Amino acid sequence: MAPLGLMTAGASWLAKSFSVLQCLSAPYITPVKYLSSQASGPPKKPENGYLRFVLQQRPDITRQFPGIKTVEIIRKIAGQWRMLTPEQKKPFDEAAQQAREQFKIDLHRYQALLTTEQFQQETQEKKQRLAKKRSIIQKRELNTLGKPKRSRYPINMFVSEKFAEARGLTSQDKMKSVVQDWRNISLHQKQIYTQLAQDDKIRYKNEIRSWEEHMVEIGRPDLVREKILLTKSKPAAKAQAIKKGTKKVIDTVKKDTASKTVRSK
Template identity: 50%
Template sequence: MAPSSLVSAAANLWTKCFSVYSCTTTLASRSPGFFPASTFCVRWLSTTTSTPPKRPLNAYMRYVQQHRPVLVRLHPEIRAVDVVRKIAQQWRALSPEQKRPFEEASVKAREQFRVDLQRYTAQLTPAQEKQQALDKKQRLAKRKAIRKKRELTALGKPKRPRSAFNIYMSEHFEEARGTTIQAKMKSLLEDWKNLFNHQKQVYTQLAEDDKIRYKNEMKSWEDHMVEIGRADLVREQTLSTKAKKPALKTKKKVVKRTSAKAITLRKKAKSSTTKTVKTSKKR
């Protein structure tokens, strides 16, 4: 092909691309709410999606999403918790025929989600797959930590002891300078640094008392956890000290027994020696 024909072909291709782009921008300008130009151009020019598809809602959550705005509009004075509770009661009272439209919509959404997820994973690079696996691992660890914290709170685990500055901050937070929480904390930190040693000593003593409180409460709480069969929640250092104490006691008992046995053997040996000496003298 001649160079002139190559140039003309490239010019024709560029003209077609520009005409498509101008057409889309014109449509977007006419109906910006329905057809955003920037979003369309980015999606049209890019070949990969930036975010993974969202998981679809189940049948119950679809029912909540549909009926919650209606219930809030009819009863604006009801709390959010009561709204969810009332919708849950309505869902339980529905018949299987009334639930079927929401269940069918959920099934269709799950099928579409599988297709979109396969399309998305096929476009990922090895580095992106590795990063996604790491993000998933971090999310699972965070959820696990949140569940464990809720469980410990439900079981009545004592709160950690507060430091001297935390006690000072809780007492003077209301009258602190600043409008935001960060500004108040910053001003309290500056005031804490400017306090004299005898002024800080009061809060230091309160912090020491709080440590003693935490130590006593943790001891009784961990003993209770062992009694109900939840030794997995007890600290390792506590378990190690409890395991060492009976071992030391048995060791002392063994030492005492061996020492008593040794004393009896010595007495027998002395008595036998005295008997032999007396018999030899008689002879």
């Protein structure tokens, strides 16, 4: 059930991402200045100077370049922002500073109205959001560093092969039909994907070990499993012990030579 849950969550995430992109491509709408969509909700953290500039320039760019992609819009506006002088940026930064001060006042008023239980719930939700944000940042970093993809389950192998030709108009419908097909195929057919998953597990085991050893070499042991660190430390500890032993023998020989020299005199 775990693999199926992961795939369902993945499909849901794709659908949400598509909805976000649709919203970004919609006509520009002036956002609410401080509060969230819920009147009883917490005040919304204000935009910084750059984002205020983006919101101001976006309608103009959209009119000048009909049909332009959102990524290109942001790229053009970012270029315009870089060309502004400090004096030209000053109004946006000052507006952002005023909004931050008002946000602190609104937040204090909002928190004063919360019960102890509501405040604890808000604190817990904030921790969860921060943890999710850190997780996203870490995943991006790992992708940049080329961390190998995890091995897949047999059902994942089946879904990746059949999803493109699956029945249904939406991603969720396709996923449901593929999962249903997986349940209906014979054990002999499933064995093929089981073998593919076993081969993929070997692939991942070899690649992740090589990657982790490389991370240790470039000074990123924080990204490595503990057992890899222990394995890497054993040769170093052994070499250090040999070095100490050799030094001890040399020191002993020097002492014996010095003693013989003194006695001969």
